[in-house]
Amino acid sequence: MERASHIVRLKLIAFLLTWEARSVAPMIYTKWHSPAEDVRGTSLDSNGAMRQPLPMITVIPAIDLKDGKCVRLRQGRMDDSTVYSEDPVEMAKYWVTQGAHYLHVVDLDGAVQGHPVHTDIIERIAASIPIKLEVGGGLRTDDDIKTILDRGVSRAIVGTRAFAEPSALKLMVRKFGGRLAVGIDARDGMVQIRGWVETTTMRAIEFAALVDKMRVKTMIYTDTATDGMMRGTNTAAVAEICKKVRCDVIASGGISSVEDIKALRGLEQPNLIGAIVGKALYEGKAKLRELIAATE
Secondary structure, three states, X not given: XXXXXXXXXXXXXXXXHHHXXXXXXXXHXXXXXXXXXXXXXXXXXXXXXEOOOOOOOEEEXXXXXXXXXXXXXXXXXXXXXXXXXXXXXXXXXXXXXXXXXEEEEEEHHHHHHOOOOOHHHHHHHHHHOOOEEEEEOOOOOHHHHHHHHHOOOOEEEEOHHHHHOHHHHHHHHHHHHHHEEEEEEEEOOEXXXXXXXXXXXXXXXXXXXXXXXXXXXXXXXXXXXXOOOOOOOOHHHHHHHHHHOOOEEEEEOOXXXXXXXXXXXXXXXXXXXXXXXXXXXXXXXXXXHHHHHOOO
């Protein structure tokens, strides 16, 4: 009888341990699961094993500001720009009607001059649309960042300052948290700063690793050689960056078709959360709704 009772107790302990493990597992998954790691797209491979889910990517229309107008540059050259709208606010509203959930705004004049130039226009954009926007260009001080965030911007992007003052970046992350993003612009794998005017001797992949160590939440990687060319994006460079860092990555430069969006998803990088599209939308080569549909 005693032996039977002992066996029952062992079985009960085994059951409780199993139940506890099953209960804790979802908690662990919930705690560490990234929003980017969506379960949609999950399937089985030829061996019956579960494939990794394809990343969910947000398609983000770009609005570049120069002389108060909405423009696009060709490979980042300020002397090679095309004006697409005299009214950036109306342009922002239009992208909302086309299904945009996020906007990417760059103060081009600010990037070159080293201080924000179009803050008032950006504030008007933020006040006129129901979606979030991220803004970069000329944000070289903490006050610049605070001012732009106070004007209704969800995320401020720093590039030149992050590169020039890595020690300050750590303090900025502590101060602004997830509302701070770092933009890494690169040509032929080398970091570019000051509005793409200056090419440094540091490899983008090395800078990305440094930024990631600072616990930056979001990184925006732009391949400047493909930007504005509408010939496809540098998927190899995007994949390399994603594999090197733990933070979220948004790809930019050359993204101009449904095939480009599918190629980015096909990289199967769970931290690749966004794709910025500019000239292809303005030239009518791609339609925003179709690009968004390609992410589903």
